[in-house]
Amino acid sequence: MKILIIGAYGNIGKIVTPALQQNHEVITAGRNSGDVSVDISSIASLENLFTQTGIVDAVVCTAGDSVTSDLLSMTDEKYRTGVQQKLLAQINLVITGLRYINDNGSFTLISGKMGENPAKGSSGKAVTNGAVNSFVLAAALEMPRGIRINVISPSKITDIATQDLINGYFKSIATSANGEIIRVGYN
Numbered sequence: 001m002k003i004l005i006i007g008a009y010g011n012i013g014k015i016v017t018p019a020l021q022q023n024h025e026v027i028t029a030g031r032n033s034g035d036v037s038v039d040i041s042s043i044a045s046l047e048n049l050f051t052q053t054g055i056v057d058a059v060v061c062t063a064g065d066s067v068t069s070d071l072l073s074m075t076d077e078k079y080r081t082g083v084q085q086k087l088l089a090q091i092n093l094v095i096t097g098l099r100y101i102n103d104n105g106s107f108t109l110i111s112g113k114m115g116e117n118p119a120k121g122s123s124g125k126a127v128t129n130g131a132v133n134s135f136v137l138a139a140a141l142e143m144p145r146g147i148r149i150n151v152i153s154p155s156k157i158t159d160i161a162t163q164d165l166i167n168g169y170f171k172s173i174a175t176s177a178n179g180e181i182i183r184v185g186y187n
């Protein structure tokens with residue numbers, strides 16, 4: 001498979017990317033790292049990304065910022081960071097990527113445990129991750145041409161067995177899973 005991974009050199013990406021590279025052609029992308037430069041919060045940059053990659057079989061996103069802060073310190077701007085940099089960025093990745101993905105291809109987005117099991121100080125992450133999950137549940141119902149979409153929802157990376165994380169990505173990319181929130185490292 002030809003697989004595009006955005007955020008390939010981040011904490012999560014650097015675990016997943018080598019595992020995918022064992023059996024697939026992998027194109028890496030990030031703002032300042034990877035084979036192709038992209039800012040997923042910009043639709044123009046996303047178009048430019050896919051113009052460079054051409055048609056792919058799978059799109060994996062392990063990128064997207066959101067803010068951790070006490071509720072009373074949260075601001076409109078802090079919530080907008082998650083909405084723009086992680087939620088809308090990944091939605092636009094899918095909307096744009098649909099024109100560049102093969103039949104029966106797959107999208108694998110990233111959310112996080114705080115979307116379902118929030119802790120104090122996580123409201124910025126919770127609303128962002130919860131909305132990413134909701135987008136995937138809904139979008140999976142309308143994916144054309146046999147294309148699938150799932151989301152990996154990891155716990156804190158230090159609490160996760162590396163192989164469980166990798167297996168989550170394999171499940172999304174290489175099985176019939178569709179519309180699943182793939183939880184990794186939840187207690």
Ligand SMILES: NC(=O)c1ccc[n+]([C@@H]2O[C@H](COP(=O)([O-])OP(=O)(O)OC[C@H]3O[C@@H](n4cnc5c(N)ncnc54)[C@H](OP(=O)(O)O)[C@@H]3O)[C@@H](O)[C@H]2O)c1
Nearest residue numbers: 007009010011012030031032033039040063064112156157
């Ligand atoms: N680490 C955890 O414990 C954990 C747990 C649950 C969920 N998550 C979620 O998983 C995602 C990745 O976390 P991480 O810890 O791996 O983050 P990270 O170490 O900061 O890595 C993120 C990667 O994504 C790229 N990136 C960030 N924003 C981008 C953008 N707008 N356009 C293109 N590339 C972008 C960065 O590369 P450049 O700097 O080159 O752009 C970086 O390599 C986040 O959404 C995070 O909330 C993480």
